[in-house]
Amino acid sequence: MSKLQVFDPPMCCSTGVCGPQVDPALVRFAADLDWLKTNGVEVERFNLSQQAAAFVGNPVVAAAIRGRDDALPLLLLDGKIIAQGSYPEREELAGRAGLAAPKSIYGEAVQELVAIGAAIASNCEPCFRFHYDKARKLGVSKEDMARAVATAQMVKDAPARAVLALAQRYLGTEPDAQPVPAACCPPVDAAAVTRLSPAGAPKKCC
Numbered sequence: 001m002s003k004l005q006v007f008d009p010p011m012c013c014s015t016g017v018c019g020p021q022v023d024p025a026l027v028r029f030a031a032d033l034d035w036l037k038t039n040g041v042e043v044e045r046f047n048l049s050q051q052a053a054a055f056v057g058n059p060v061v062a063a064a065i066r067g068r069d070d071a072l073p074l075l076l077l078d079g080k081i082i083a084q085g086s087y088p089e090r091e092e093l094a095g096r097a098g099l100a101a102p103k104s105i106y107g108e109a110v111q112e113l114v115a116i117g118a119a120i121a122s123n124c125e126p127c128f129r130f131h132y133d134k135a136r137k138l139g140v141s142k143e144d145m146a147r148a149v150a151t152a153q154m155v156k157d158a159p160a161r162a163v164l165a166l167a168q169r170y171l172g173t174e175p176d177a178q179p180v181p182a183a184c185c186p187p188v189d190a191a192a193v194t195r196l197s198p199a200g201a202p203k204k205c206c
Contacts, residue, residue, distance in 0.1 A: 002078055002097045003042040006033070007061050009072035010049035029087040041097050048072065109138045116145055117152035 012018050016026025033043050046054040055061050064081060065071040075083040082088070082096050094101035112135040119127035135145055168174070 001040055001042055003044070004033075004036060004093075004097070005058075005076040006043070006045040007055060007058075007065075007072060007074040007076075008045065008047045011047060012049075014045055014047060025087055032090040032093055035090060035102075036093060036097060036099075039097075039099050041099075109135065109140050112138060112140060113144060113148040117148045117155075120149050120152035121156045 008014055014026060015030055016023035033045070037043050048055055055065065058076075060076060060079065060081065061074055064074055064084065070085050073083070073085070073087055074081065075088070077096050083092075088096075091101040112131050115131040116128060116135060119125075119131060132145065
């Protein structure tokens with residue numbers, strides 16, 4: 001079994017989501033490491049700000065970073081350096097470890113479905129119309145777009161449900177015990193896409 005050791009530069013954590021801004025490279029790399037683990041690769045990860053002894057105690061790492069500001073991140077596979085200064089892609093990691101990398105499903109159609117979900121989450125009508133048109137030109141079905149809309153709305157509603165539950169716990173009220181003011185517009189559901197007119201403009205709900 002191969003052993004991958006990752007030596008990170010100083011950071012608060014390696015997930016990529018704990019700082020003021022999400023670091024997509026770290027998020028992607030963390031997912032890649034999880035994928036390696038599920039495929040039998042032993043993975044160890046060290047953070048310079050928290051585990052400096054691991055850097056000093058490894059002669060290969062100590063020699064590689066001595067006098068350099070751009071040496072980290074540093075990756076060792078079975079004791080040998082395979083990457084330095086950046087996080088490699090999953091395909092490269094898989095090749096180094098002797099694994100077959102899975103084929104990516106992230107094509108143009110998937111990208112438009114993601115964008116449609118993001119438009120729902122951000123309440124951006126122009127964004128939705130734009131990506132709806134692009135998705136239709138790519139042959140994406142309305143059913144798939146409706147699933148993207150429903151999923152986005154479910155994720156979007158989760159924080160609202162959580163803060164409502166928190167308020168109910170503090171106030172000692174039962175869920176749904178208090179009347180909820182009627183909304184001007186109905187909530188977006190899986191049929192949201194079908195409310196578009198042929199011209200691409202959303203129908204008025206009020």
